[in-house]
Amino acid sequence: MPAHAALGRTPVDLGPAETLLVLRKVLGPLVAEGAIMRRPAVTAWAERRQVDRDLVRTLGSLRDRHGGAPLVLRLGPRRIVVVTEADDVARLLQGTPVPFSAATREKRGALDQFVPHGVLVSTAAGRTVRRPVNEAALDTGRPVHGDADLILEVVDREAHGLLARARERGILDWAAFTDAFTRAAREITLGPTARDDTPLTDTLTALRRAANWSYLHPRRKRLRRDLDSRIRLYARAAPPRTLLGRALARAEQDGTTGIADPAGQVPHWLFAFDAAGSTVFRALAVLASRPEARAAVLAEVIPPTSDHPPLLPASRAAVLEAVRLWPTTLLILRDSTEPTVWGARELPAGTGFAIVSAFFHRDERRLPFAHEFTPGAWSDGRAADDRGIVPFSGGPAACAGRDLVLLVASSWLTRLVAGGNLDLEGRSRYLARDPLPATVDHLGLRFTVGR
Template identity: 45%
Template sequence: MATTTEPAIASVQDTVRVALRVVLPTLAGGVIKRRPLGLAAAQKLQLDRPAVRLLCRLRSQYGPGPLRLRVPGRTIDLALSGDDVGDVLAAAPVPFSPSTKEKRAALGHFQPHGVLVSGAVERAPRREFNEEVLEPGKPLHDLAGPFAAAIGEEAASLWDGGTLDWDTFTVAWWRIVRRVTLGESAAGDDGLTDMLARLRKDGNWAYAHLRRDRLHDQFRTRLIGHLERAEPGSLAEAIAAAGPAGERTMEVVADQVAHWLFAFDAAGIVTFRALALLATHPAARERADEEVADADLTVPGQFPYLRACALESVRLWPTTPALLRESTADTAWGPAGTTVLIFTPFFHRDPESLPYADRFEPGIWLDGSAAANPALVPFSAGPAICPGRDLVLFCASTMLAWLIKDRRFELASGAVLGPERPLPATLDNFHLKFSTA
């Protein structure tokens, strides 16, 4: 481990500053389900900017090692070094477990058996199941053909009115998500994702909100109904073909799928923001045009540059602003039960270590620069890295390809972006609007 000394101890005043500038704005924006009003306020006030400045100052004052916050009854350490980020994430699930008190409370509202909140015994088979179905490490999933067809069909009509806003985009995106995950019969089941949205809103409050067990039972029953059809060309089919079940009841399977649906929501945000970046950066747009110009979008493609644009969207505006780990044994970070907080916007926009901190630089995901930096973690890292990362990037890049092919469009409202100025620290996707000729 890079950390071999006791963490520095933050003053009470600095602990309060972290709470006010880092923790509270993150919670206000919605960690599990984004809050449109909270995100609009965050963009207006650019709340991530003072948070990054504060952590830069704390690193200068206390050193690059972990910083222990003065929180009564808890041991919470704030990571300030990229090397420490890499080491902590690499040491999962022992001694740094992804299953933390806050995460169990938040995700327990809609996926109490999800792999991220599972104990050491249950975690291994559940992680193996996720990897078997989602196929991490493969740019093109075995079912990429039907997935590409679903994306193309839903994307085809998005520009029909000459404009594109979030409300229009998200309807098509959720139809894609349900088709990819559950099959054609689930495409129009808005009720399923509406129930999930309500449970996720409860999850924003973690242990401060009572669990709605009846609603969760209704959601899980409805989800299992879709899964049991195992429709060809969907992840439900791959689930049915997965290896021996072991302890894998349909309830446990449904909780893994609930997390996939949750994660796909963030992927939609990433895609829409990447479209905004392409609309406002002519050189990047030209390169993206070249990538899709001769592509047959009815055939699954890898689109490496568009994937890089999606990854850069996550770097600039992380959809998971806080990565948490909880130690299962005594470590240099502290006693067993220590919570490690990694504030990703700090590491992704650190002006002291990233010369491109506030620029749109998708090339870093192609030339090895990003891979060499342990602090850039768009899908987390280590053994707990998102198993659906390649599938998400396939869906995002394919959707972008359909949206930009043979089309000129502009960002009409919602933000001022461009290569001539530093990009905003916070970007509200809910109020972005595009126009096209």
């Protein structure tokens, strides 16, 4: 009998018809959208079809039919267990990295293209060295990052420039936004000399596209060497108050530079800033469509002083709510490292587990506010304490960048709301009222900008 006590409901094997249903309505669309780099044509289709609405309904009816038991799919040699109860989400996340490893087969296949030494795909032993280095860089656990003054200066400058250009064009679209956002991300991560290094981001983007295919795509070794050597050039002279500078200092202090590979963590950070950008853009779309929510964010705009970077609670809550409503990590995966007991059944080591974020975040049975924009749920505990609402994952392998994301994203959001006279084109009426659409393609959002 394995060490871990029998918990919860006994998993059920899905038959061919139900397996096909989960593939068609749940896993298929998520994989097609691109887990690592979104595919624009598919995300536009996903919004038209509202694929997340189908996904929530499909998993909800399978949960009801099987009494909340984990759903076991056989996909060739692979066994994937899709959980449908919040308790099981908590068990998987709290049980990371042993007996539930975050370094799953699919994730390793994908991230090996651009961040093979990343903490997320590390063994339990590697994680003990790499996680502290990530936490030091990202200042995990602190709502205001130790280098917030510099970080917010960068955000201010880029947001200001973006708005000036948008006013001239009369339009703010994703291409212009992400250009400015990634400039800021590169500077925060690597220093001012990286601000305009768009080839670095282009190389990363090409590798991320290949990573969408996980282990099915051949390794793009030349591109990866290119990415690696560019980042290592920055590492030679990284300013101490950058994410990379902080990581290097921590590894040096721990005497772990070789194994922790601080420069090798950078591609994850740059890639993950993309999720922060899409969340800001979706939150901006909601605020542009809702005067009351916008007023709450504007009310907290005070002249920032470098001694006290503002916490912006309303803006942070809007960001959190946007990432609850439209999670950017579509699937959270785990592989068991040893046999695990679930109810009356033992599942072998190497079983894959999947948490479908959108299902838990929009679960009407648990959440009366499932489809409503409810930023207050983040301050009164309804969202923050819910075991199924996990936009930043949870447990020992939870997003190490969460606090930094909230600082950076809320600052971007507030600056754009305060500085731009923005009107959302087209979708405004869908976002102005509840229930909110299950799928929103951030790549297609466009605002007209008043002068």
